Amino acid sequence: MRPNIQALIVIDVQNDFCPGGALAVADGDAIIPRINALMREFAVRVLTQDWHPADHSSFAANHPGAAPFSLTQMPYGPQVLWPTHCVQGTPGADFHDGLATDPADLIIRKGFRSGIDSYSAFFENDRETPTGLEGYLRNRGVTDLTLVGLATDFCVGYSAIDAARLGFGVTVLEDACRAIDLDGSLAKARDEMKRAGVVLA
Ligand code: VGL
Ligand code: ZN
Numbered sequence: 001m002r003p004n005i006q007a008l009i010v011i012d013v014q015n016d017f018c019p020g021g022a023l024a025v026a027d028g029d030a031i032i033p034r035i036n037a038l039m040r041e042f043a044v045r046v047l048t049q050d051w052h053p054a055d056h057s058s059f060a061a062n063h064p065g066a067a068p069f070s071l072t073q074m075p076y077g078p079q080v081l082w083p084t085h086c087v088q089g090t091p092g093a094d095f096h097d098g099l100a101t102d103p104a105d106l107i108i109r110k111g112f113r114s115g116i117d118s119y120s121a122f123f124e125n126d127r128e129t130p131t132g133l134e135g136y137l138r139n140r141g142v143t144d145l146t147l148v149g150l151a152t153d154f155c156v157g158y159s160a161i162d163a164a165r166l167g168f169g170v171t172v173l174e175d176a177c178r179a180i181d182l183d184g185s186l187a188k189a190r191d192e193m194k195r196a197g198v199v200l201a
């Protein structure tokens with residue numbers, strides 16, 4: 001038996017998801033001290049960064065007449081239209097100043113194609129275009145993942161479910177996550193994570 005190798009995956013701890021940001025998650029910055037402490041306990045540490053071009057199709061502003069937080073149909077299925085957030089190269093896309101980024105082995109960016117959103121760190125929202133993270137983790141012998149960050153019901157949840165489907169052991173540390181909770185999205189995400197075999201701790 002090969003040993004279990006544990007990775008910490010820190011999802012989207014960026015200014016726009018923290019208080020004062022364009023798509024602020026309530027108390028989003030409260031999880032940062034815990035995440036910084038956790039980083040020291042893992043053999044492999046990955047940060048993800050939501051990284052959209054200004055013309056990204058997930059922005060309500062790019063759909064004339066559409067309200068932020070409304071739903072639209074994309075070729076790959078339903079898509080929430082978000083306030084403009086995490087635009088490449090803007091301060092909102094930077095990691096929060098309090099996050100210790102130096103310990104990261106890898107920073108992976110997602111959502112950089114204008115026609116498709118990417119909540120998950122593994123696959124874009126068509127659920128089949130890979131980001132490359134799976135290959136990186138397998139190459140490093142990683143077997144188990146612990147996920148933390150923002151937001152529990154979108155990028156953390158989608159990443160956790162994809163990871164479980166890929167065969168990784170997956171734990172989500174809920175007290176090191178915060179949720180957007182749009183129309184019951186948190187309860188739904190928790191349900192789907194549990195059904196996928198994700199451990200909510
Ligand atoms: C996220 C909505 C849009 C997230 C990213 O990080 O959960 N949510 N883009
Ligand atoms: Zn986004």
